[in-house]
Amino acid sequence: MSTDIEQIKQVMAEADVLYTEQQVEASISKVAAEITAQLADANPIVFCVMNGGLIFAGKLLSQLNFPLEYSYLHASRYRNEISGGELFWKAKPEISLRGRNVIIVDDILDEGHTLSAIAEFCRKEEAANVYTAVLIDKDHDRKASPGLKADFTGLSCVDRYIFGYGMDYIGYWRNAPGIFAVKGL
Numbered sequence: 478m479s480t481d482i483e484q485i486k487q488v489m490a491e492a493d494v495l496y497t498e499q500q501v502e503a504s505i506s507k508v509a510a511e512i513t514a515q516l517a518d519a520n521p522i523v524f525c526v527m528n529g530g531l532i533f534a535g536k537l538l539s540q541l542n543f544p545l546e547y548s549y550l551h552a553s554r555y556r557n558e559i560s561g562g563e564l565f566w567k568a569k570p571e572i573s574l575r576g577r578n579v580i581i582v583d584d585i586l587d588e589g590h591t592l593s594a595i596a597e598f599c600r601k602e603e604a605a606n607v608y609t610a611v612l613i614d615k616d617h618d619r620k621a622s623p624g625l626k627a628d629f630t631g632l633s634c635v636d637r638y639i640f641g642y643g644m645d646y647i648g649y650w651r652n653a654p655g656i657f658a659v660k661g662l
């Protein structure tokens with residue numbers, strides 16, 4: 478079935494703005510400063526979690542002014558749906574993680590199953606340390622483990638379905654310049 482583009486446009490038109498582009502950019506700079514303060518001498522590998530992590534990782538990387546390697550991995554629990562299922566690996570890291578400091582960069586920590594599973598994978602691959610960085614943390618009590626947080630967090634948000642800055646609404650609006658909540662969700 479083809480997507481109703483008019484409905485996709487309507488979702489954007491009716492969405493609530495949670496954070497403007499300016500606010501998101503400021504939060505990315507804050508995370509970059511925190512990572513720099515802690516890991517500038519760590520020779521890390523930074524992994525972007527595709528697809529959602531793309532914009533955050535891209536904007537973050539150019540503000541990390543120290544030696545690092547960059548790569549990507551692709552694991553998805555939502556696969557363009559609005560509720561999560563099993564973690565499905567589409568691309569595992571190709572670089573050896575053994576003995577390395579790893580920074581996993583993703584758009585959102587919602588329940589946290591995705592990030593926890595990826596971090597666990599990196600530990601099994603014998604990474605020396607695994608750090609996590611997310612653009613936004615959703616505030617609710619359904620975390621994969623109680624009190625689960627990323628090591629570096631840009632923003633937090635209410636318990637609604639959000640899109641923009643890499644995050645999709647049924648595959649659309651990852652390009653939205655701000656963070657928005659879908660009306661009624």
Ligand SMILES: O=P(O)(O)OC[C@H]1O[C@H](OP(=O)(O)OP(=O)(O)O)[C@H](O)[C@@H]1O
Nearest residue numbers: 527528529553554555587588589590591
């Ligand atoms: O904290 P969780 O409840 O596990 O959810 C967070 C994950 O969900 C989204 O990925 P998704 O599986 O939708 O893939 P995508 O990156 O391609 O959008 C998002 O990018 C995170 O990786």
Ligand SMILES: Nc1nc2[nH]cnc2c(=O)[nH]1
Nearest residue numbers: 587637638639640644645
């Ligand atoms: N786009 C998007 N992806 C998610 N993955 C987990 N929670 C969310 C959310 O609120 N929005």
